Amino acid sequence: MKQFWLATVGLVALGTAAPALAADLPARTYTKAPAMVPAIYDWSGFYIGANGGWGQNRDCRGDVVTGVAFGCHDGTGGVAGGQLGYRWQTGGWVFGLEAQGDWAGLRGSNVSLAAPALSVRSNMDAFGLFTGQLGYAWNSALLYVKGGAAVTDTRYDTIFNATGVVASSAGYNTNWGGTVGAGVEYGFAPNWSAAVEYDHIFQSSRNLTFTTPAGVALPDPFRTGGDTDLVTVRVNYRWGGPVVARY
Numbered sequence: 001m002k003q004f005w006l007a008t009v010g011l012v013a014l015g016t017a018a019p020a021l022a023a024d025l026p027a028r029t030y031t032k033a034p035a036m037v038p039a040i041y042d043w044s045g046f047y048i049g050a051n052g053g054w055g056q057n058r059d060c061r062g063d064v065v066t067g068v069a070f071g072c073h074d075g076t077g078g079v080a081g082g083q084l085g086y087r088w089q090t091g092g093w094v095f096g097l098e099a100q101g102d103w104a105g106l107r108g109s110n111v112s113l114a115a116p117a118l119s120v121r122s123n124m125d126a127f128g129l130f131t132g133q134l135g136y137a138w139n140s141a142l143l144y145v146k147g148g149a150a151v152t153d154t155r156y157d158t159i160f161n162a163t164g165v166v167a168s169s170a171g172y173n174t175n176w177g178g179t180v181g182a183g184v185e186y187g188f189a190p191n192w193s194a195a196v197e198y199d200h201i202f203q204s205s206r207n208l209t210f211t212t213p214a215g216v217a218l219p220d221p222f223r224t225g226g227d228t229d230l231v232t233v234r235v236n237y238r239w240g241g242p243v244v245a246r247y
Contacts, residue, residue: 041140049236058226075108096133140187150179
């Protein structure tokens, strides 16, 4: 019985002291969660991608000896290929180098203005671009310009309309020139981006000799060639790259 009373007295004392002890404890403080900082898209690193779109190649033909013009036509069609490059970003500025190679099907023809018995035809089947880039990025949006060297592969034909005989330049002719372009690109995932790009290829006219399948060369060489315009949609996958300082 003595132990029971001692235990009862102890519980009563503990119950009386508990509120006093609680009153001495410091008040609970609440801290605000840190603000969410939006991620900054980094354009630095190597990238590889695919492209496809539309192109137009201008061909103006004329007799080099007589100066007679045979007229002009636009060879149009689709293009498809790929690109490989590297970009480096500092602040909002983005610098890059890129190599692009495409198959092309830019075909066109016209009846000669000076000699209606003849038609002229062109077919660009491939091109390559080797360019430097300069752009400015707003987080995952990038606006850029580019410029450098271009190479094209084009076949030129002269057709005798009455017989269908085709006199051609020596196979496909490789021609170097310059190129400029511009594009807008958007990063839709950490390593993926999509772009729309326009490019113009400058090509000077060339003097070519045309030969029939029987090996007979036309008496005069012809001046031929012209510039090319391209519009493509591109998708790139990026990897690697240095840690970039932000300002």
